Amino acid sequence: MPQVYKRKNPDYGKVPAEIMxxxxxxxQQNGKPVRQAAKEYGIPRGTLRNNIMKAARMPNQPMSPNYQHARIFSDEQETMLADYLLKFSQMFHGLSVKSMKKLAYELATANGLKYPARWDTEKAASKDWYLGFMRRYKEILSIRQPEATSLARATAFNRHTVGNYFDLLHSVYEEKGVSGAQIFNLDETGITMVHKVQ
Incomplete structure (x- = not known):
């Protein structure tokens, strides 16, 4: 099955609960044949038959389809997981796809949730679940390999050091008499950031 399934008939399975x-x-009450009732109400015969059997087993059950039965995490749990991933990324410790799938598996097992048996064999969430999760949170998350960031670089980016940099830059502007039109942005590739002392 493709990762993003598109229905051939977009109205399929969208029969209002009252009509059903x-x-x-x-x-059940008037003895109307299933075929005739299905044609009269515009419901697929198999769907109507399934709902009749469902009503016989569970009389008070609503006649609307339950699309939530296959969900693993609730909305709150998924939001908490997305916030956690975002916070880790902001702390320069982004997780890879593999690590994120393992984290989802650990969250499901710790909370005693029902999940596919394949998760137990791989000790990680499936690729389908991962892609679905990323689609649901594409506004705040993106699929990228985390970039290694040195501790020195992460800790050096603060108000004090950045302020010192711009104070030095301002003094160079005044000393050399240059303007913004004489500043050029260069590609850092091949330029060493650690200079040899001569």
Missing amino acids: QKAVNDV
Whole structure:
């Protein structure tokens, strides 16, 4: 099955609960044949038959389809996981795809949630779950390999050191008499950041 399934019939499975209940009542109480009720209410025959059996087993069950039965995490848990990943990334400790899938598996097992048996064999969430999660949170998360950041570089980026840099830059402007039009942005590739002392 493709990663993003597109329905051939977008209206399939979208029968309102009231219409489905009327059709089921017509068959159960009035003795109307399933084929005739399905045609009259515009419901697929198999769907109506399934709902009649469902109503016989569980009379008070709603007639609307339950798309939440296959979910692993609740909205709150997924939001918490997304916030956690974002916070780690901001702390220069972004997780790889593999690590993130392992984290999801650990979260599911720690909370005693129901998940596919394949997760236990791989000790990680599946690729399908991962891609679905990233689609749901594409506004705040992106799939990228985390970049290694040295501790010195991470700690040096603060108000004091950046202020010192711009104070030195301002003094060079005044000493050399240059303007912004004489400053050029260069590609750092091949330029060493650690200069040899001569």
